[in-house]
Structure formats: structure tokens, C-alpha cells
Amino acid sequence: MAIFDILGPIMVGPSSSHTAGAVRIGRITRRLLGSEPVRAKIFLSGSFALTGEGHGTPRAIVAGLLGLKPDDQRIPESFKLAEERGLEFEMGAVHLKDVHPNSALVTAWGADGGRVEVGASSPGGGMIRVFELDGLRTSFSGSVPTLLVKNMDKPGYVSRVSAVVAWYGLNISTLRMERDSRGGHSLMVIECDQHIPHGVSAELRQIDGIYKVTRLNPEGEV
Amino acid sequence: MEVFSSVDGLLKYARDRGVPLWRAVMEADMAEEDMTEPESLEKMGRMLAVMRSALAGYNGGDRSASGLAGGDGGRMAQFVASGGCVAGELFGKIVAAALSMGECNACMKRIVAAPTAGACGVLPAVLIPVGEAVGAGEQRMVEALYVAAGIGEVIANRASISGAECGCQAEIGSASAMAAAALVHLLGGTMEEMANASAMALKSLLGLVCDPVGGLVETPCIKRNVIGAVNALSAGEMALAGITSRIPVDEVIDAMAEVGAALPASLRETGEGGLAATPTGEKYKHVI
Numbered sequence: 001m002a003i004f005d006i007l008g009p010i011m012v013g014p015s016s017s018h019t020a021g022a023v024r025i026g027r028i029t030r031r032l033l034g035s036e037p038v039r040a041k042i043f044l045s046g047s048f049a050l051t052g053e054g055h056g057t058p059r060a061i062v063a064g065l066l067g068l069k070p071d072d073q074r075i076p077e078s079f080k081l082a083e084e085r086g087l088e089f090e091m092g093a094v095h096l097k098d099v100h101p102n103s104a105l106v107t108a109w110g111a112d113g114g115r116v117e118v119g120a121s122s123p124g125g126g127m128i129r130v131f132e133l134d135g136l137r138t139s140f141s142g143s144v145p146t147l148l149v150k151n152m153d154k155p156g157y158v159s160r161v162s163a164v165v166a167w168y169g170l171n172i173s174t175l176r177m178e179r180d181s182r183g184g185h186s187l188m189v190i191e192c193d194q195h196i197p198h199g200v201s202a203e204l205r206q207i208d209g210i211y212k213v214t215r216l217n218p219e220g221e222v
Numbered sequence: 223m224e225v226f227s228s229v230d231g232l233l234k235y236a237r238d239r240g241v242p243l244w245r246a247v248m249e250a251d252m253a254e255e256d257m258t259e260p261e262s263l264e265k266m267g268r269m270l271a272v273m274r275s276a277l278a279g280y281n282g283g284d285r286s287a288s289g290l291a292g293g294d295g296g297r298m299a300q301f302v303a304s305g306g307c308v309a310g311e312l313f314g315k316i317v318a319a320a321l322s323m324g325e326c327n328a329c330m331k332r333i334v335a336a337p338t339a340g341a342c343g344v345l346p347a348v349l350i351p352v353g354e355a356v357g358a359g360e361q362r363m364v365e366a367l368y369v370a371a372g373i374g375e376v377i378a379n380r381a382s383i384s385g386a387e388c389g390c391q392a393e394i395g396s397a398s399a400m401a402a403a404a405l406v407h408l409l410g411g412t413m414e415e416m417a418n419a420s421a422m423a424l425k426s427l428l429g430l431v432c433d434p435v436g437g438l439v440e441t442p443c444i445k446r447n448v449i450g451a452v453n454a455l456s457a458g459e460m461a462l463a464g465i466t467s468r469i470p471v472d473e474v475i476d477a478m479a480e481v482g483a484a485l486p487a488s489l490r491e492t493g494e495g496g497l498a499a500t501p502t503g504e505k506y507k508h509v510i
Contacts, residue, residue, distance in 0.1 A: 001375060001378055001379070002251055002254065002255050002375075003247060003248075003251040003368070003371035003372065003374075003375055004251075004255075004265060004269075004371075005378075006336075006337045006371045006374035006375050006378060006383070006400075007266070007269050007334060007335075007336050007337070007345075007367060007370065007371045007374070008269060008334060008335060008336075009334075009335055010268070010269070010272050010332065010333075010334050010335075011332070011333065011334075011335060011339065012330050012331065012332050012333075013326065013327030013328060013329070013330050013331060013332075013333050013339050013342070013439070014286070014327045014328045014329075014330065014339060014340070014438070014439040014440070015339055015340070015439050016335055016338060016339045019330070019339070020335075020339070047437065050437065051436065051437035051438060051493070053287065054286075054287050054288045054436060054437070054438040054440075055287075055438065055439070056287060056330050071332055073331070073332055075330065076330045124384055124386065125335075125338075125384070126335075
């Protein structure tokens, strides 16, 4: 922990978990979508559903979807901003099992036709963790350079992907893989110490059986 | 990080290098975070600037989403301006500032979590009015924030700064300990006096529970920023008078962790015990 985790973050109140963390859940959904969201379904679970309204959680998630940061003073007016920018959204409650009490499930559709479904928690201090991506269990925060690769569950993909990562001189700090079923889909989450360049995802997309590649570089995140 | 594992160790690190406590905190953090001195100073200066602008931008007409919070900072400021505050103008200003900052947070204004959003009023409520009263320059104010952050980081490492883990003592108590040490720096005290001030501030708030009505950061959080601030003031003044804590600060922090672990879940930010579970607290819950 750094001293600016003690004095800071600079944020719009009232709660680091229910407001600042909620903005970050919206932001990471937008980053995973990779384009301007035009439609979203937001379901709040646990404490988010119970006390979210009083903490501005729904407005915070919408603000994040619009690309606002946790210290943006337009967060309280994010619903109006969404209307101006053409983002339609629905808000509801859901009971998610075996997740942190401060959790949300957000599905977003992009202007380019893309779609992403993100389950994420905000355990405290404004930090967040994605626990589900497009129906696959996972775990990452997006606070370090992260490469997400969705591929066919067949032998050899870990070595082919890690070969590309190594060729670009990236050091892998953590690697995690989960699949939905044998022979189905698999999600690799690779956290690196260095910025992940565009070339990595471009090369990986050439490989047969890799469906989706997403790069998350945290530059400019607060 | 090793330097921040105890206040004792932090003081030793500063003494060994022959630098003041604030500089020791800044340099240890710069090394850990790979930051330059101008970058660190600029960032800390921004924390101070946001604290100042939040306080200056306070509007007594604002209300929180629940409708329960707002207006009290303005009421207190008016009372102080009318000359009604028997403890003196500075004391009254500190109370008003703590209320105003807590209300800014509840009303979704931009604040600096110090160490948390719910306790964001304590540090600025002490530093800004006292800084004005003694004519402290910008550099000295920023230095005081480093002292506060150093104490806060030790508390986070040895115990917790989360109400959900250790109750309000970990939020308002920690903020008060940070503010007490920062105040001693602002008034020119020694680093031993800073350690004693934080020990006396934290031990006076041991056992404080986290029992927010309706689970919201409003009641009693806003007014607890006031006790955190005035408690920091008295602890700082005692330390400057040469009074020491019989229990050293690191042991007080460990005691806070132990007390926090012993608190039932109902008194750790669940909104199910204490004031939240009173008949009136329950009634508000349904209004919210």
C-alpha cells in the first residue's frame, strides 16, 4: 500500500466501495467493450442492491460506462448525461451467489455491435475485481496491464499465446485460465509488468481458435 | 513495506537519515512507488488543493440522496460567526469544517478519502483552520499531510482502516491519530511528540463501533468527523505540552486491531446494530 492509498483517492462521495468502486465497475465494462456503449443492463446484488440508491451506486456505474472517472463531479448527473450521449440503460436487482456483498452484473452493447457481460465486486477502498466475463468465471482487477484471451478449449493454446507474449518482451506476473466445459470455451487472463502493445492482440487474433482478444492497459486510470 | 510496519521504525528511519518525519515518509514512499520528489510533492499538493476547494465549495442548501444529511456545517458556521462559541472561534471553526466536509461527502461532492471517504472531514477540519490561524505556508501544510499519511499507512499495515473490518475506530480513530500527528508538525513539535499525539488520539477512540443508519455514510458518520477532529486537537495540544502516552503508539494500534476483531459483525458497517438498530434508526431505514 502506498501513502496515496491512505491520503486519497480524490473521489466523489459518499463511499469508496459503493461510489468510487462502482464508477470503476462501469469503467472496466466500457474498457472491456472497447467502444462507446449504446445500451446497458445493470443488476445490483447484495449491499449494492440494498443501500446502493443512497450511495449513488446506480449513477456511479452509469458514469463509469460513460467513461467518467471516480473524481468527476458530473457523477451525480450521469443519468442526464447518458440521455444526451444516447446510452439507454435498465437497472434492476439480482441475487448473485458466492460473491462479495458489493457486486454488480453489467451487460453493455457497443455502437459497433459488440457486447460484453461483466460481473464485478467492489470490496473496499475503491478497488474492484472482475469475477465473471461473458459467462466465464475469472478474477482480475484491470489495475495492471492485462491481456484477456478467449479460445477453444484444445491443447496448445497456453504455449502459443505465451510465445507471442514472450516475443514482445513482456514479463507475465500472473496467469489464470478457466473454461466453461471440456472442449468448450476457455478464458486466459495474463497480467504483465509492462504495457501490452497493439501488436500482441493483432498477432493473437491470427491464430485459429482464438475468438476474442482484449488488452487492458491502465494508463490514465485513477 | 518495512519502513511503515511500525511508527517506532518510521521514527528510527527518519533519525538514521537525519531528516524530519515528513521527509522520511515521502522518501520511503518515493522509493517504493518509483516516484520522483517533484511528482510526489505535486500529488500531495493536489490532495491539499482538493481538500481546500471542497471546504470552500460547501453549500448549506445541499441535501444527501436520503434527505437526512446537509445544512449542519452552515448552522455551526453561523453560530461561530455570531460569537456564540464559548470554546472560542478556532474551536468552532474546526467543528464547522468537520461537519461541512462530512456533508460534502454525503452530498456526492469531490473529496479526498483520508483515510476513507466516511472519515474525510477529520484531517482538513484540523489542518485548514489551524493552518490559517497560525499562518502556516503551503509547504508546511503539505509536509503535515505526509506526516498524516505515514501514521495512516502504519495503522493500515498493523491493523486496518476499514470500518467493515474493525469498526469506526479504524476510520475516525485512524483519521484522528493522523490529524493529531499532523497538527504537531504544523505547530513545530518533535517527531516523538507526533507519535505521542497519534497514540493519545487513537486510544481515546478505541472501541468506537461502525453502526450507520440505513447503511449510509451519514448518521452518525458526519458528526463523528467532529469528535475525530476535536480529539486530534486535544491530543496534539497534550503532546506539545510534554504529555506522553503511557502505552506506545504501535501497541495502541495493535490493541485497536484486537478490539476490532472482537467486535460483532452487527457493529462493523452492516447497519444492523448500535444506532442503526434503534427504533428511530429503524424508522429512517424505511424512509431511505
